[in-house]
Amino acid sequence: MPFVIDYSLCVGCGTCIGNCPNRAIVRRDAEVIITGMCCDCGACRRFCGVNAINKGKAKAELNNKKLDRELKKRLSLTRNIVALKFADKAPKRVPVEDGLNFWCHICGDIFEGSAESVFFTAKNSVCGGSAALGLGIRSLNRDDVLAMMEAITGEGGYFTCSEFFTKPRSLYPPFPRVYGGLIIGPLQQIKMPDIVVLPVNAKQMSMLSTAYAFETGELILGNAGGGTCLGTVTIPFLENRPTFTCGDHGGRMHMRLKDEESLVSFPYRLVPGTVNNLDRTVFTQE
Numbered sequence: 593m594p595f596v597i598d599y600s601l602c603v604g605c606g607t608c609i610g611n612c613p614n615r616a617i618v619r620r621d622a623e624v625i626i627t628g629m630c631c632d633c634g635a636c637r638r639f640c641g642v643n644a645i646n647k648g649k650a651k652a653e654l655n656n657k658k659l660d661r662e663l664k665k666r667l668s669l670t671r672n673i674v675a676l677k678f679a680d681k682a683p684k685r686v687p688v689e690d691g692l693n694f695w696c697h698i699c700g701d702i703f704e705g706s707a708e709s710v711f712f713t714a715k716n717s718v719c720g721g722s723a724a725l726g727l728g729i730r731s732l733n734r735d736d737v738l739a740m741m742e743a744i745t746g747e748g749g750y751f752t753c754s755e756f757f758t759k760p761r762s763l764y765p766p767f768p769r770v771y772g773g774l775i776i777g778p779l780q781q782i783k784m785p786d787i788v789v790l791p792v793n794a795k796q797m798s799m800l801s802t803a804y805a806f807e808t809g810e811l812i813l814g815n816a817g818g819g820t821c822l823g824t825v826t827i828p829f830l831e832n833r834p835t836f837t838c839g840d841h842g843g844r845m846h847m848r849l850k851d852e853e854s855l856v857s858f859p860y861r862l863v864p865g866t867v868n869n870l871d872r873t874v875f876t877q878e
């Protein structure tokens with residue numbers, strides 16, 4: 593494990609437990625321990641009053657290419673994994689998306705292996721999903737906004753009632769700010785993304801959830817009825833926890849998901865420990 597506790601100094605106060613963003617510190621019996629979910633962020637050290645936490649010899653595996661390979665191999669994934677990273681400017685080698693698109697359509701191209709990384713902004717977004725993604729919204733004239741809302745809401749509407757715009761979003765913390773854009777690409781191309789999204793079947797989902805729960809003791813909670821963006825990016829990013837969702841009908845269509853597939857999203861820093869724990873849980877049962 594990357595960070596370690598010096599038990600000659602630790603007084604077992606537990607302050608570090610609640611201050612680890614990765615749920616990597618737990619109390620087991622009388623002892624406070626750092627588990628394999630540790631991602632080397634170092635946050636816990638600032639909260640230990642007796643300086644009992646130090647860097648260990650091992651390092652967390654945060655190499656995106658390696659994690660991409662490991663996830664595909666262990667879960668027998670046949671699709672690409674999408675990585676998402678918030679940024680205010682497009683990095684040098686990532687082109688800015690040209691014209692209007694749906695962010696979920698770009699994800700569908702990446703799942704299929706037919707697209708490279710792109711920088712997506714609110715100006716590119718056909719739908720209001722960019723607001724749910726923390727990117728703000730493209731400026732539209734009044735008639736266009738009303739037409740979009742009418743298409744989404746009301747009797748015979750494509751989607752839902754008008755409360756959809758306020759209620760589901762009010763259940764989660766607000767974005768700390770509006771981001772300039774979102775880099776969307778295959779995991780093998782994006783270093784240290786914020787979120788990764790995988791299309792999974794029930795077996796793959798059960799494997800990931802077992803491996804995640806193994807050291808955190810936490811469930812992966814799902815959500816349904818809201819937009820695909822809410823379930824795959826907004827909640828995992830703002831709450832820093834994995835989430836699964838079946839997505840909404842339009843999002844599924846744009847992502848070209850198979851009927852048996854749902855989506856699971858992980859904050860990136862929770863991936864290395866979970867991948868490692870696949871070997872310690874489900875693969876020991878086969």
Ligand code: SF4
Pocket residue numbers: 595611612613614615616617626629630631632633634635636637
């Ligand atoms: S993930 Fe960060 S805060 Fe948690 S144990 Fe590791 S170094 Fe400490």
Ligand code: SF4
Pocket residue numbers: 597601602603604605606607608609624639640641642643644645
């Ligand atoms: S904050 Fe320090 S002293 Fe308290 S349990 Fe954690 S490592 Fe031990």
